[in-house]
Amino acid sequence: MFIKNGYLDIDELGERMPSEERFEQGPVAILECIQQIPCNPCQNACSRGAILPFQSINDTPTIDMDKCNGCGNCISACPGLAIFVVWKNYNQENSLIKLPLELLPFPEEGDSVELMNRKGEKVGTGKVIKVQKTKQNSKSRVIWVEVPKKLAMDVRHVARSNNHEK
Amino acid sequence: MRIDCDVLIIGGGPAGLCAARSLLGTGLKVLILERDPFLGGQLLKQTHMFFGSKEQYAGTRGFEIGQILTREVQASPNITVMLETVASGYYPEENFILALEKEKKLYQVYFKKVIVATGASEKSLLFEGNDLPGIYGAGAVQTLMNMYGVMPGKDIIMIGSGNIGLIVSYQLLQAGVKVKAILEAAPTVGGYFVHAAKVSRMGIPIFTQTTVKRALGRNALEGVEIVSLDSKWQYVPGTERKWPCDTLCLAVGLSPMSELLWQFQCEMRYVSELGGYVAKRNPFMQTTHPDVYIAGDVSGVEEASSAMLEGTIAGFAVSKALHKMLDSVDQVIQNSQTFLDEMHVGTIGEKIRNGLAKVEVDVCL
Numbered sequence: 001m002f003i004k005n006g007y008l009d010i011d012e013l014g015e016r017m018p019s020e021e022r023f024e025q026g027p028v029a030i031l032e033c034i035q036q037i038p039c040n041p042c043q044n045a046c047s048r049g050a051i052l053p054f055q056s057i058n059d060t061p062t063i064d065m066d067k068c069n070g071c072g073n074c075i076s077a078c079p080g081l082a083i084f085v086v087w088k089n090y091n092q093e094n095s096l097i098k099l100p101l102e103l104l105p106f107p108e109e110g111d112s113v114e115l116m117n118r119k120g121e122k123v124g125t126g127k128v129i130k131v132q133k134t135k136q137n138s139k140s141r142v143i144w145v146e147v148p149k150k151l152a153m154d155v156r157h158v159a160r161s162n163n164h165e166k
Numbered sequence: 167m168r169i170d171c172d173v174l175i176i177g178g179g180p181a182g183l184c185a186a187r188s189l190l191g192t193g194l195k196v197l198i199l200e201r202d203p204f205l206g207g208q209l210l211k212q213t214h215m216f217f218g219s220k221e222q223y224a225g226t227r228g229f230e231i232g233q234i235l236t237r238e239v240q241a242s243p244n245i246t247v248m249l250e251t252v253a254s255g256y257y258p259e260e261n262f263i264l265a266l267e268k269e270k271k272l273y274q275v276y277f278k279k280v281i282v283a284t285g286a287s288e289k290s291l292l293f294e295g296n297d298l299p300g301i302y303g304a305g306a307v308q309t310l311m312n313m314y315g316v317m318p319g320k321d322i323i324m325i326g327s328g329n330i331g332l333i334v335s336y337q338l339l340q341a342g343v344k345v346k347a348i349l350e351a352a353p354t355v356g357g358y359f360v361h362a363a364k365v366s367r368m369g370i371p372i373f374t375q376t377t378v379k380r381a382l383g384r385n386a387l388e389g390v391e392i393v394s395l396d397s398k399w400q401y402v403p404g405t406e407r408k409w410p411c412d413t414l415c416l417a418v419g420l421s422p423m424s425e426l427l428w429q430f431q432c433e434m435r436y437v438s439e440l441g442g443y444v445a446k447r448n449p450f451m452q453t454t455h456p457d458v459y460i461a462g463d464v465s466g467v468e469e470a471s472s473a474m475l476e477g478t479i480a481g482f483a484v485s486k487a488l489h490k491m492l493d494s495v496d497q498v499i500q501n502s503q504t505f506l507d508e509m510h511v512g513t514i515g516e517k518i519r520n521g522l523a524k525v526e527v528d529v530c531l
């Protein structure tokens with residue numbers, strides 16, 4: 001339970017969990033923000049209007065998954081680092097996850113990285129596809145990482161491998 | 167030496183700076199006293215992106231908000247800033263504030279209205295050995311790390327899972343320091359879930375119902391003995407364990423720095439939800455002393471976003487009280503009040519709402 005451990009169990013995502021059909025249709029944003037806090041920058045971040053307007057600044061965000069195309073523009077607008085894009089059927093074996101990173105040194109494209117779950121456990125290795133600099137927030141990066149399909153809803157952080165030497 | 171001003175602002179954090187900004191272009195002579203060598207208050211230590219809404223610079227890093235506000239205030243002809251100057255006491259007989267500049271020069275500052283925006287100070291925790299070198303408050307750790315680029319230690323245990331404990335842990339990780347664990351005495355994580363999620367996925371465990379029993383080490387910290395707590399916050403016998411670490415960071419809350427308000431004989435009340443003693447005040451941030459206004463953490467420990475709104479309200483309210491206001495003053499005050507109320511909606515805002523209900527009074531302008 002998030003309130004006890006600091007990380008959420010997958011069931012706590014509730015409606016924020018995309019359906020299998022939605023996953024079939026391509027990449028989609030997952031807003032792992034389930035507690036009312038006075039925060040709202042995500043509502044202005046989506047030019048497609050997929051993140052619905054808030055009634056109050058304390059609302060939790062609601063996403064219209066049909067409008068979302070998984071571009072990931074909202075990721076770097078979120079000070080909670082709570083938005084991820086999951087492209088489940090990126091290719092035959094792998095999914096693609098776009099996640100925010102504020103930790104130097106950043107991995108580079110092509111790097112093999114360790115994949116961490118919400119609890120910080122290493123669950124596998126993946127490959128960095130792209131390291132994206134964003135307009136809103138020049139100091140952080142959005143990392144596109146390829147992960148085994150079964151880990152698409154588990155991986156939420158990447159770390160440079162210890163044997164990362166060039 | 168004597169100084170005269172219309173509006174004296176004590177403290178140059180977000181609350182004080184926003185108060186000053188509301189007095190731009192009013193022609194009032196504004197003086198800010200700031201005890202540090204720079205403006206910005208707590209904001210300068212905050213390297214993380216802020217919450218709140220766009221109007222309160224959400225998504226911008228704290229220190230950058232400080233820079234924006236500082237520039238606006240410094241560029242204005244009617245505002246004077248005195249840095250490294252402490253407002254050290256109020257003298258009611260003559261009605262001035264005694265200010266001490268760089269520990270040398272004394273000034274008697276006369277004013278028509280004063281806005282006290284002194285912020286809050288860190289609380290500590292009682293346990294055996296809590297004076298060993300290596301035990302810091304979270305504020306000190308942030309100052310060392312984010313302002314002077316000095317690593318406080320290599321191997322840290324954090325006490326407190328409120329937003330400050332979570333954010334400072336995250337900043338320590340970013341600086342390459344190992345954070346072993348975050349301990350929390352309460353049964354649930356205190357801060358925002360999204361902050362907890364950030365440190366969790368980086369591998370820092372949060373142990374609720376756990377606290378530090380004593381610090382270990384002779385001349386410096388070498389470890390801590392920790393213990394589990396039951397639902398009545400009592401030690402559970404036999405759960406003591408010893409963990410090595412070279413640094414212990416205490417993030418156990420803040421309390422308002424209200425000394426000057428006592429001296430002004432404002433009516434005070436102890437409100438645990440707001441961090442300690444706070445002055446009673448009306449929706450315009452005016453205390454029961456008609457010339458004294460408050461804003462920011464001193465009026466109840468909260469956030470920079472609310473500090474900025476309260477500063478704005480206090481500044482405009484003062485301009486109105488001195489009949490030097492802009493035409494839109496009522497509208498601006500009302501907008502800020504609405505924003506502030508919106509911030510306090512919901513479960514997280516509930517505590518603050520309850521606290522504020524205990525200090526809000528109707529004293530008229």
Ligand SMILES: Cc1cc2nc3c(=O)[nH]c(=O)nc-3n(C[C@H](O)[C@H](O)[C@H](O)COP(=O)(O)OP(=O)(O)OC[C@H]3O[C@@H](n4cnc5c(N)ncnc54)[C@H](O)[C@@H]3O)c2cc1C
Pocket residue numbers: 176177178179180181182199200201202206207208209212215216217218251252253254283284285286308329330331333334423461462463464468469470471472473
């Ligand atoms: C780790 C951490 C993370 C935070 N994260 C966030 C966040 O994400 N979002 C958010 O909104 N808020 C955040 N905050 C809270 C925010 O920083 C404070 O609520 C805010 O700075 C309060 O503003 P203030 O102006 O009341 O006080 P301060 O910023 O404390 O400023 C008070 C100023 O008054 C000066 N002063 C005090 N006494 C005197 C005196 N006698 N004479 C002269 N000068 C004096 C002090 O030197 C100081 O500069 C965070 C705080 C911390 C510690």
Ligand code: SF4
Pocket residue numbers: 028029045046047048049050051063067068069070071072073074075085
């Ligand atoms: S991923 Fe793109 S389309 Fe989807 S919500 Fe975010 S910004 Fe909008």
Ligand code: SF4
Pocket residue numbers: 031032033039040041042043060061077078079080081082083360
């Ligand atoms: S910006 Fe991020 S943390 Fe803030 S409400 Fe939106 S999803 Fe939640």
